[in-house]
């Protein structure tokens with residue numbers, strides 16, 4: 001196994017004509033952790049990964065593996081395992097796909113049964129890919145990335161479309177790679193999809209970095225709030241105004257900028273207002289994510 005090396009993105013920009021897909025992006029992905037690369041559809045994740053893998057030229061800045069661009073890596077497939085999509089010839093089996101790829105790239109064919117076992121595909125390896133579920137295709141894509149036993153993994157939306165069992169499996173798989181000291185970068189447009197799998201997050205929106213840090217720090221960023229609702233919303237609104245509480249009106253009631261539901265309840269009590277909903281907003285992490293990426297764009 002190769003050792004993990006950091007992924008370094010520095011001042012990276014990519015324009016497609018008038019479209020600014022990536023805008024002065026700087027971040028580092030460290031070995032030994034699983035890092036989620038997050039942002040709504042169109043945020044620039046795939047473009048960043050394509051530049052990193054030398055598939056697209058940047059308009060400005062650099063994207064390297066410990067200072068070396070992908071194209072200059074002496075043994076790229078043994079340094080970086082990359083999965084940008086999971087499209088395979090439907091008529092070929094998983095084993096054939098991997099053998100052809102190993103032969104074409106000069107990797108040992110002896111790795112094929114090893115990586116099939118690693119992704120739990122030994123049993124299905126001699127079936128045609130055309131009959132595979134999305135989850136099986138995702139596993140085959142991961143098997144490709146493992147062929148060179150690299151120290152860095154760059155995976156575009158590997159969890160997309162997996163069922164709960166598949167998500168549980170991939171969580172363990174990614175964490176194992178990180179525990180072995182490898183660098184693991186996983187993109188997703190849904191925080192909820194990866195939040196059980198990642199230690200760190202890099203969040204982008206409209207091509208720009210909006211947050212990089214631990215998942216825990218993202219949680220701390222999320223100001224806890226309270227949801228309150230009443231059969232008489234007008235009266236509740238007046239009571240909240242009277243108490244000097246800030247709020248916005250949502251579908252399920254008022255979202256009040258106050259972490260303590262007791263204070264909101266007390267404001268309602270003072271205004272003589274009946275409440276039928278009063279609780280703390282549970283999903284602080286998702287809230288924080290949505291506020292960073294401009295809410296509801298996904």
Ligand SMILES: Nc1ncnc2c1ncn2[C@@H]1O[C@H](COP(=O)(O)OP(=O)(O)OP(=O)(O)O)[C@@H](O)[C@H]1O
Nearest residue numbers: 016019021039040041042043044045046047048189
């Ligand atoms: N080859 C291209 N030519 C023109 N515009 C492009 C090209 N590739 C990407 N874009 C544009 O760049 C922006 C970023 O796209 P990108 O695919 O990187 O985002 P993303 O975060 O990966 O989104 P998704 O999750 O939908 O793949 C989008 O506005 C997209 O339309």
